[in-house]
Amino acid sequence: MVMRRARLAAAALLAAAGIMLAGCSGDSGTSANGPAEITFWGWASGYEKSVELWNASHPDIQVKYEAITDGGAGGYDKMFTAAKAGKAPCLAQIGYETFTSFLAAGILQDVSGDVESRRGEFADWVWGNVGVNGKAYGVPVDTAPMAMFYRADLFEAAHIAPPKTWEEFAAAAAKVKTADPSARIMNLPTDPYLYAGFAWQGGAPWFGVKDDAWSVSLDSPANTKVARYWQGLFDQQLVTSYPSFDAALYSAWSKGKVWAEVGPVWSASLIRDNAADSAGKWAVAPMPRWGTTDSVGNSGGSATAVMKDCARPKEAAEFALWMSTDTDSVSNLIASAAILPASKSGLANTALDAPQSYFGDRPIYQTFRQEAAKVNSSWRWGPVMSTTATALGDGLGKVHTKKATFEDALGDAQKGTDSALRSQGFSVSE
């Protein structure tokens, strides 16, 4: 507790960093002789089991898995600190959105050569998440394409067809409000990473790479279009504005006061675990499209990255490829973490065809499998996502107070990102 201690803030901050330095353990592979030992830090459930499966069948390359805290909750900080102290593991679970920050810190290893022969086993847009300019610093594990979760019972009773385009979605929103004046079609996506999925779909990337310099385009015309769409729904009072991931939203889902959620594949668990009262009533349809452009967004997914000080990168990459493609490993990951596999063979896994009891025995993952191939490939994450996301989140958090709009939020995030890039020494193109 920092609070009320007669201690300088500086001391507290850096003492914490010092303790972390001292408390880290882990080594980066052993000598080239004998069985290789590869350390692996991750937090997703199911990883440990996959590692056990590998160890049982690969006596020459033993992987030592260590569960750490979720990346966003301190796991990434631990990895950064460990890498600084030369105590980083060989492999690390890293979400795509944070991957570029790790590249910028120079603590990952280029394993393009080791994965080259198996590139074809993953879609191109997936590889784009684990490296820049065609290089690969790790192996993708899962993706999170988006779709529309909706209350099939309520839509049917109100004679509303699941909207196929955003235009239809707005019309449906009005019909929902007419059918039940106290209900709305959806909650405003104000979580920055969730909102990123909508920008992603709209062909509105936030970052680009041009001639050895970054470009920042949060305020591009394409982004403005997506922003104005949501602002419009909010201004017409066709959506709710609960905080993201808040109990109030979950209760509205449960009680049929919010009828749909356009979200990534992991929203399935979010709805299932938090809206138990509406079990059996939810169905999944493809994400509404922008006109005739047949592409969807993605919000989440992670990779197994090879860290810089790993002494056995070839073996590490081999394990990472196996974890993402081997049938037993992928089946285990689907069963324990409900992931949508990134590899083509993983997507073919029959476990994805299983009917889901919460969703009225509908095999909802089939929809995601089919949509995974349609994820817009123009998206790129930037190297200062933490700054971008907090700046955007701060702005989007004010939308419900009517003191700022989606466009304002994107404008602020544009400025914050640009200055963060410059102050940290990145080249930025005008």
Place this chain on the structure above:
Amino acid sequence: MSAVTIRRRRIRELRRAAPFVLPFLLLFVIVYLVPTGYSVGQSFFAVQRSGLGLGGAETAFAGFDNYVRVFQDGDFLASLGRVAFVGVIQVPVMLGIALVLALLIDSTASKGRGFFRIAYFVPYGLPGVIAGLVWSFLYAPTLSPLTRGFASIGIDVSFVTDSALPFSIANILTWAWTGYNTILIYAALQAVPEETMEAAALDGCSGWKAALLIKVPQIRPALLLTLVFSIIGTFQLYNEPVTMKSVAPNLSSTYTPIMAALRSLSANDFNYAAAQSVVLGALICVLSVFVFRASARSVD
């Protein structure tokens, strides 16, 4: 006694004191001076990259660049203003209540002293994060029983609007820390000699008058201590606003200075975070010294 014997005696005393003082000194150096020195050092460096900047960064001496940034950083300056505002309102209210409660417990007329002493102190026992969570539920616009209660009698209130937030946070602080300060003040009151109060009573000064005119001046040092602790605490505000963010998304991620510094830290902007921390630390230091000085003068 000659000068030599005095010096010898001093050395002997120091030697005796060493085992008692050294553990403190050692920890003080390790967890306080070294990190502070380290972050002061870090604050004079900045990272340099080229092109896309992938593949790591070099740090180079940057002089006062980071400090210039701190004083041009509108978000950080606003966060300082915010905690100052919370402090100006909350600290006097809290210490006022604490003083009255302490005087009440201390007054001979009061019954069940032990009970009240514990009862006031209980909120302090809850970690700030838990207090923040509990109050978050009470503040949450859609779930709060308070909001609903007010709504049922026709009053629309929200505890999480931009203008209500400082007061909502001040309320949590007051709830959590009044008891703590009450105990500190009460302890000081116990040291006021019984004879003084008897003498005052004989001179016809009793009740509230005696309390305010005789007891309060005598516990000045304790009041000063609670004041300085409270100022420091307010500037280091962190747990409560961070916890409340889940019900108040309009609470920005740079709401308080420590939140702002942590945001820089998680953006890997270590050197800038160090500069922000140093500025905050220096400010608290100056403020504490100022309060001590000002009150020392008024006592003389």
